[in-house]
Amino acid sequence: MPTVYEGISCKKLMNFIINDDSEIDYLIISICSDDLLPVDLKDVFKLIEQSHCLKFNIYILGDLVGLPLDKWRVRDYLIKEISFLAKNKILTIYWYDGDKIREGNIFFCKTPLHIDRLSYQPKMCLVDLNIDTSSNVRHISFLDSRAYPKNILKNKTKKEIDYIFSQVAEIEKLESIECPFLNNLTISRLPKNLKKLDLRGCENIKIDAECLPPGLDSINLSACRLDYFPDFITTLVKLRFLFLYKNFIDINSANMIPKNVEVLSLYRNKIKEFEVNSMALRRLNLGANPLVKFTLGELPTCLNLGLRKVNLDKLTISQYSNLSIEF
Secondary structure, three states, X not given: OOEEEOOHHHHHHHHHHOOOOOOEEEEEEEOOHHHOOXXXXXXXXXXXXXXXXXXXXXXXXXXXXXXXXXXXXXXXXXXXXXXXXXXXXXXXXXEEEHHHHHOOOHHHHHOOOEEEEOOOOOOOOOOXXXXXXXXXXXXXXXXXXXXXXXXXXXXXXXXXXXXXXXXXXXXXXOOEEEOOOOOOOEEOOOOOOOOEEEOOOOOOOEEOHHHOOOOOOEEEOOOXXXXXXXXXXXXXXXXXXXXXXXXXXXXXXXXXXXXXXXXXXXXXXXXXXXXXXXXXXXXXXXXXXXXXXXXXXXXXXXXXXXXXXXXXXXXXXXXXXXXXXXX
């Protein structure tokens, strides 16, 4: 009997892969926000180890069509983490595009995009990670050292997290903070010289606009389940890189974007119409949106526009001069 994690596409795929072979066990998983799995890897290990079958197939559904293999981040993670179980099991991972299956595309239900047959590799050892808060540190990451990383603050209390961020905020030379995949995070203090802030996958995040450093160059709020454009972003006048992919945002113009932003990703949101007049913008990703109208003003340089997984039959583009399109 297969184990299924997450939604409609997984259940549709199950109808195509189930057979009467009692020698094979199954696990069907849909990748959720920013390459996260909807299940703890320890539970995956347990399912495989406790299976009475020699063969164990793992079916992964994700946003994969059109991406080269080296861009499938979760693939590298899983192979490194799970290969130690291939010593006593025949493990195979099948990769599918979840969107195509959810749409009912029979070809993509029957045909995986890629197949990995795992070879045994020794189990990875987890190295204890201590956060360096010395005065000269430039970058802090709250991810552990696993191939499939977790935020080490995940089991901390709110009080403990607040204290840690208060300590980090005192590091004058700190330029980069990586703190993804931590739900219900509240940020009220940040280092004054911070340049890069990575908060992808932090659902229900709250940020005090007053604590944002004026010199912030890059911020990542992707896969945070945002259904609005954060007001505080408009105050970041030196921002050049803005990542808001895999949210539920519906905005219709780049006018809300700080004028110095050069790279903007709004991939997989709810955008139907979008207008660009920004002089600085060089790369814009509007892929996987229900986009029907794109209006481009007169720009001094070429704009690279990402339209992967956009229905081009329904899309109207005002002009193509100074426009390079990636599908």
